[in-house]
Amino acid sequence: MTESLPQSLLPYRERVLRALESAFPPGSAASGVEGAMAYSLFAGGKRIRPMLCMLGFEAAGGKVDRVDAIAVAIEMVHTYSLIHDDLPCMDDDDLRRGRPSCPAAHGEAVALLAGDALLTRAFTVIAGATGLSAEVRVRMAEILGKAVGQDGMIGGQELDLLAEKVPVTDRQGVDKIHTRKTGAFLTAAVTMGAAAAGATEEAIRRLGEFGDHLGLAFQIVDDLLDLTATEAEAGKRVGKDADRGKATYPSILGMDESKKLAQMLVNRGIDALPFDTDGGHLAELARFIVTRIRTSESR
Amino acid sequence: MTESLPQSLLPYRERVLRALESAFPPGSAASGVEGAMAYSLFAGGKRIRPMLCMLGFEAAGGKVDRVDAIAVAIEMVHTYSLIHDDLPCMDDDDLRRGRPSCPAAHGEAVALLAGDALLTRAFTVIAGATGLSAEVRVRMAEILGKAVGQDGMIGGQELDLLAEKVPVTDRQGVDKIHTRKTGAFLTAAVTMGAAAAGATEEAIRRLGEFGDHLGLAFQIVDDLLDLTATEAEAGKRVGKDADRGKATYPSILGMDESKKLAQMLVNRGIDALPFDTDGGHLAELARFIVTRIRTSESR
Numbered sequence: 033m034t035e036s037l038p039q040s041l042l043p044y045r046e047r048v049l050r051a052l053e054s055a056f057p058p059g060s061a062a063s064g065v066e067g068a069m070a071y072s073l074f075a076g077g078k079r080i081r082p083m084l085c086m087l088g089f090e091a092a093g094g095k096v097d098r099v100d101a102i103a104v105a106i107e108m109v110h111t112y113s114l115i116h117d118d119l120p121c122m123d124d125d126d127l128r129r130g131r132p133s134c135p136a137a138h139g140e141a142v143a144l145l146a147g148d149a150l151l152t153r154a155f156t157v158i159a160g161a162t163g164l165s166a167e168v169r170v171r172m173a174e175i176l177g178k179a180v181g182q183d184g185m186i187g188g189q190e191l192d193l194l195a196e197k198v199p200v201t202d203r204q205g206v207d208k209i210h211t212r213k214t215g216a217f218l219t220a221a222v223t224m225g226a227a228a229a230g231a232t233e234e235a236i237r238r239l240g241e242f243g244d245h246l247g248l249a250f251q252i253v254d255d256l257l258d259l260t261a262t263e264a265e266a267g268k269r270v271g272k273d274a275d276r277g278k279a280t281y282p283s284i285l286g287m288d289e290s291k292k293l294a295q296m297l298v299n300r301g302i303d304a305l306p307f308d309t310d311g312g313h314l315a316e317l318a319r320f321i322v323t324r325i326r327t328s329e330s331r
Numbered sequence: 332m333t334e335s336l337p338q339s340l341l342p343y344r345e346r347v348l349r350a351l352e353s354a355f356p357p358g359s360a361a362s363g364v365e366g367a368m369a370y371s372l373f374a375g376g377k378r379i380r381p382m383l384c385m386l387g388f389e390a391a392g393g394k395v396d397r398v399d400a401i402a403v404a405i406e407m408v409h410t411y412s413l414i415h416d417d418l419p420c421m422d423d424d425d426l427r428r429g430r431p432s433c434p435a436a437h438g439e440a441v442a443l444l445a446g447d448a449l450l451t452r453a454f455t456v457i458a459g460a461t462g463l464s465a466e467v468r469v470r471m472a473e474i475l476g477k478a479v480g481q482d483g484m485i486g487g488q489e490l491d492l493l494a495e496k497v498p499v500t501d502r503q504g505v506d507k508i509h510t511r512k513t514g515a516f517l518t519a520a521v522t523m524g525a526a527a528a529g530a531t532e533e534a535i536r537r538l539g540e541f542g543d544h545l546g547l548a549f550q551i552v553d554d555l556l557d558l559t560a561t562e563a564e565a566g567k568r569v570g571k572d573a574d575r576g577k578a579t580y581p582s583i584l585g586m587d588e589s590k591k592l593a594q595m596l597v598n599r600g601i602d603a604l605p606f607d608t609d610g611g612h613l614a615e616l617a618r619f620i621v622t623r624i625r626t627s628e629s630r
Contacts (some may be wrong), residue, residue, distance in 0.1 A: 065481055065489045116447060119441035121418075140420035141492055142442075148415060148450065149481040155454040156476030159469040166465035169447055170458040173472060175457030182448040190364045193440055 038316050044096075048082040050127040051100040052107060054134050055157060068138040068146035072111050075129045076267075080317070082107045087314050088225025088239060091307040099228050101161035102172055105154040109180055113217075113220065114149035117189075118277070123272070129265035164228060168280050170219075172224050179220030182234075186211025192278075200279040205250065214254075215247025222246075231306075238306040245301030246318055252294040253324050255280035256287065260325075292324060298322050340382065347381040347515040350399040351406060354456060367445035367454075371410045374428045375566075376472065379549075380614070381406045387524025387538060388615045389505035398527050401471055404453040405520050407559050408479055411449035412516075414442050416488075422571070424579040434594035455613025458565075464526060471523050478519030487512025491577075513553075519615070521545075530605075537605040544600030545617055551593040552623050554579035555586065559624075564600040590624060597621050599620040 052073060061067040082103035089099040107221055116126040118133035119140060126136040126279070156171050178184060191209040191238055200206055222243045223236050257266055258273050263306035273280050281290040302315045336344055351372060359367040381402035388398040417424040417432035418439060425435040434442035457472050477483060490508040499505055520537050521542045530538070556565055557572050558581055572579050580589040601614045 064493075065485060069481070106421045112447075118445060119420075121443055144415060144418065144420055145485050145488055147447075148411075149448055149485045151447065152476050152480040152485070155472055156480060157416070159472035159476060162615040166469045170465045173454055176345035177451050177458060181455060182368070186364060186444050186448045186451070189444055190441070194363075234352065 035319055036325050038166060038320055040314060041316060041320070044083045044313070045079050047086065047096065047100070048079045048103055048107065048187045051082075051104050053292065055101070063144055064140075065149055066281075068115075068134055068142050068283055069111075070135060072115050072128075072134045072146065073108065073150070075112075075131065076263040077107075077129060079107060080321075081110050081218065082219060084221040084243070084314075085183070085225040087317060088231075089229045090205045090225075091305075091312060092226040092229035092231035093236060094225070097149055098163040099225055101157050102224055102228060105157045105161075105172075105176070108154040108157070109176065110217070112138055112147040112154070112242055113148070113185060114182070115147040119256070120195075121141060121191075124174060125272075127268050134235050158228070168228050171227055175220050177229065179216040182221075183214035185214075188246070189214070195279060196276055199243030199277060203281075203284055206281060210248055210251040211244065214251045215244050218247040218250060219243025221284070234307040238304050242301045242306040242314065244320070245297040245304065246321065247293045249294045249297040249301065249318075250321055252281040252290050252297070253321055256290055258323050259287070270316050276328050293323065336377070337619055339380055340612060340615060340619070342604045343382045343612070344378050346385065346395065346399070347378045347402055347406065349402050350381075354403045362437075362443045364441055367433055368410075368442050368449055369412050370436060371427075371445065372407065372449070374430065376406075376409075376428060376507075378406065379411050380517065382616060383517060383542070383613075384524040384614060387521040387530075388528045389524075389612060390613055391528035391530035391534060391605075392518075394526030397462040398524055400456050400521055401463070401527060404460075404471075404475070405523070407449045407453040407456070408475065409516070411446040411453070411477070411526050412417050414446040416451070418442060421488075421492075426471070426562065426567050429563070432497075447557060448629045457550040460547040467527050470526055474523050474526065478515040482513055483515035483519075484513075485516070492540060494578060495575055498576060500583070502580075502583055505578050505580060509547055509550040510543065513550045514543050517540030517546040517549060518571075534605040537603050539615065540603040541597040541600045541617070544596040544603065545620065546593070548593045548596040548600065549620050551589050551596070552620055554581055555589055555593075555624050558586070560561055593621050593624065 056070060056073060058074065061070065064291050069124050085103045086096050086099060090096050097131045113130065115134040117123050118128055118135050120135065125133050127133060134146060138146065155173055157174070158169055180186065188209055192213060195209060200209065219240050222239050224237050226236050253275065258270050261270055264269055279326055281293065286291060298321060305312065305314055355369060355372060357369070357373065360369065384402045385395050385398055387471050387554055389395050413427060414433045416422050419436050424432050424434060433445060436490060437445065454472055459466055460468055479485065488506055494508060499508065518539050521538050525535050525538050552574065557569050560569055562569055580592065585594065597617045597620060600617050604611065604613055
């Protein structure tokens, strides 16, 4: 996927990459579990979640470098979730970000352990994050744990598995899956940043609303790209949702309505922002998400 | 396995069970990921690790109920590790604690997610543990994360996988695997308890030594039981180590030497205890571990 991030956000993506490299020095291991962790962590990726954390922190008045460890932990959790998703017993994907998925490249057992190790490392990194008080660190761990655990991302994964057996046929059903599977984590990323900077509860609540809208928009775009992008563009197998009879936004609402809905959700998300209503970086990141559809169409 | 815990330790096992039930109310879900988590969490088990945590806390002067959440988190991590171990890509075990393993009973995908969810929940529980300061909670999460991550338990798992391809033939090699795979976590459990109660660094260091010895003794006993116990006694498939040509303590040292070594390690562990050298509960728990061999022999 070569869609390009707005210029103003590039320094944040750079910062995420440098923080990841400092937490996980490149070349430390080429094989084994450590190698598999690095393989997936440095496979590219848009780095949306750690950027959301940094931007939430900065928007709430924090100085960005203090939240680097939290951003790293967030990307580690995201990477673990992709690795376990690609396992044969889950989505069984052999292609991810334009190259063999972690299980395809490193074998199933090593991939399983690499995911486990990244999830474990994420919480260890948060617990040891210097520059943030112990109170902030336990709050970060709690927000993250709830968002990606059984009541959040894992619960959404489960609903997604169930939907392969008992088809979901309405928007409410699809919303329910993706609010947990995608939305909860995106919301956690941005609210963790803001909470770490000491944002008010009201600001955090509004950022949560922003994250919820963004999460669904993000998923709609993913569903659309699964239908319209080529494998080279998407960097992963496409058309699998339809093959499995999975309910997606386009399958329920149609392509045009889905695009409109994604755009509307992004606008609503931006309206909910407590800090900046148009020019801010968070709004820019939100807008970038829907530009991915247009980039794909224009090809 | 019906080996019986010493009378004096029964209240601690009871306490672990009550704490688990309060963190995870029984009957909350019978199926799905939540059901699979409960299935494995309440499958019995000796509860050695959470007891070690409680006993370490109490020995260092803490009042036991304040560390309940930490003990629960420890047992959740242990349970996750067993579930992922039993997956087809790892040890592929269909029997655990006398009944179908989690993957055998709930399917591979659900078992994978149940393990992920238990690991996530463990850190969430630690982060939200009331009655312990934020400083203590982040320390708990760090000790645990390091012990069960890539430098600890997961690293030991990896060495164990590698040993199936390149046989380990000496005691040093087997020690290296099990210091990480079993020892690091047992050591973390007891030192977490002591650290939560504010034990001195010297006391924590000595407890670490106790845990290291105990961890190896524990593994030797497990290896011996894999050879001598029936499946009904062990509650899991036995003889698998030998079938796979895995290096174990008995395969390298012989049965008699292995038994002697386990006993010696337990004695050394007890000698290292900073608090009580004979009558204490930690010493009793250590002695209990080697009685498991005799119980098996006497049948």
